[in-house]
Amino acid sequence: MTAQDDDRFLGLALSLGRRGLGRTAPNPAVGCVITRAGRIVGRGWTQPGGRPHAEVMALAQAGAAARGGTAYVSLEPCAHHGKTPPCAEALIAAGIARVVAPIEDIDTRVGGAGFAMLRAAGVEVTTGLRVAEAMEDHAGFLINREHGRPLVTLKLALSLDGRIATATGESQWITGPEARRQVHAMRARHDAVMVGAGTARADDPALTVRDLGISHQPVRLVVSRRLDLPLMGQLARTAADGTVWICHGRDADPQLIEAWQGLGARLIAVEGRGRQVDPAPMLTALGAAGLTRVFCEGGGALAASLLGADLVDRLVVMGAGLALGAEGQPALGAMGLDRLAEAPRFTLRDTRPCGGDVITLWDRAPG
Known part of the structure; x- marks a missing residue:
């Protein structure tokens, strides 16, 4: 995948995430796009009430086509067991080879642990793209986690x-x-x-x-x-x-x-x-x-x-x-x-x- 592809698909993931604004609290409104060989095979965004999460929705749509693919996620995949299993774990189980996300989730239950879990499983992780846009989209969630x-x-x-x-x-x-x-x-x-x-x-x-x-x-x-x-x-x-x-x-x-x-x-x-x-x-x-x-x-x-x-x-x-x-x-x-x-x-x-x-x-x- 080229840098231009990464930018385009991550931009799509961010736009999908905005569909959930106002509907996912207390969870962030995340978007996810899964590609394989440059073709989109799955899309998803956080559902009303905060679950299922975006990654789970995209993986369900992609099915077996997710194996060996790239997941573009608008925020670090979660790493903790809450009301649902960790999304990082779901991405690993589906055989995702690479994850592209702009920023870490500052929630104390995540805070880089999602990326660490992915890397430990051999998944390539790329961060730092479209950071300002992600900070804008997730501002409410980030302020809530940082300032209460x-x-x-x-x-x-x-x-x-x-x-x-x-x-x-x-x-x-x-x-x-x-x-x-x-x-x-x-x-x-x-x-x-x-x-x-x-x-x-x-x-x-x-x-x-x-x-x-x-x-x-x-x-x-x-x-x-x-x-x-x-x-x-x-x-x-x-x-x-x-x-x-x-x-x-x-x-x-x-x-x-x-x-x-x-x-x-x-x-x-x-x-x-x-x-x-x-x-x-x-x-x-x-x-x-x-x-x-x-x-x-x-x-x-x-x-x-x-x-x-x-x-x-x-x-x-x-x-x-x-x-x-x-x-x-x-x-x-x-x-x-x-x-x-x-x-x-x-x-x-x-x-x-x-x-x-x-x-x-x-x-x-x-x-």
Whole structure:
């Protein structure tokens, strides 16, 4: 195989893995391509719920054709016995002669052990290709394993002058239908969609993925220190499906706790900070619950608390061509900054038009 072939087939494995984003937590969304004599004989990606793993799916499709072939995997094959046997072991048993993967799995149960197991069995291992792409695709899983919390993407839909609603609270719709469709696609690639209590009370959102032909739904997550959310709203009426989670303060009203639990919501009690839930222990609790990718849609107080605690990894800004004036509601609540040096900074990754709006994508600035 040539270096060009390796790059092409590993690129395909990465693209297959992206099919699982938002569906495989707490496991990574891995893709696998198996080739023999330059021809693809098996393809697979991590299935909903995190198993079967990508390698197992690809090996099942390849069958006997896998023997002597090359497996392109978007992350180091696992080496530990969990609910399924190690993928490295499955590759060896199938007679795979070579494995190409971009990066190690930093999970303490793997951490190079998968590659070591393969090499010990005489399988050639090639690493270091498409590293940046793999780090991007697996960012949620890697952050969860390294920091114990999910990756946080903050989305802001705002006017030219940085407002998210009029003075009366009207916000539907600042951006156009094309931008809103993009939001649904972004929701689908995350494990959970998160809003603050103010947004839940003002907008009565469903927080679902709609109009994309997608059957799965992310966790619908609300952050409410006092748990004072509408008990007759959309979230309450649909909580029985098990996808409504609420992070609340430990001092929330016991009657409200009982009411939401009775509706079927999953409640997560965390420490408070002033009038809000402390974002750091909240995200740690969500990471422990298995979430790896959270898509936050505000409002201003929650967004400000996450930014102020330096817990936003990616920022999506959807800018609309209208102005609402100083009386409009700002995109961010108070952050208590006195100096520019204290402000969280982001690096521009991409800018693109979307209907009549503009989407800018930002990453946390290095350092």
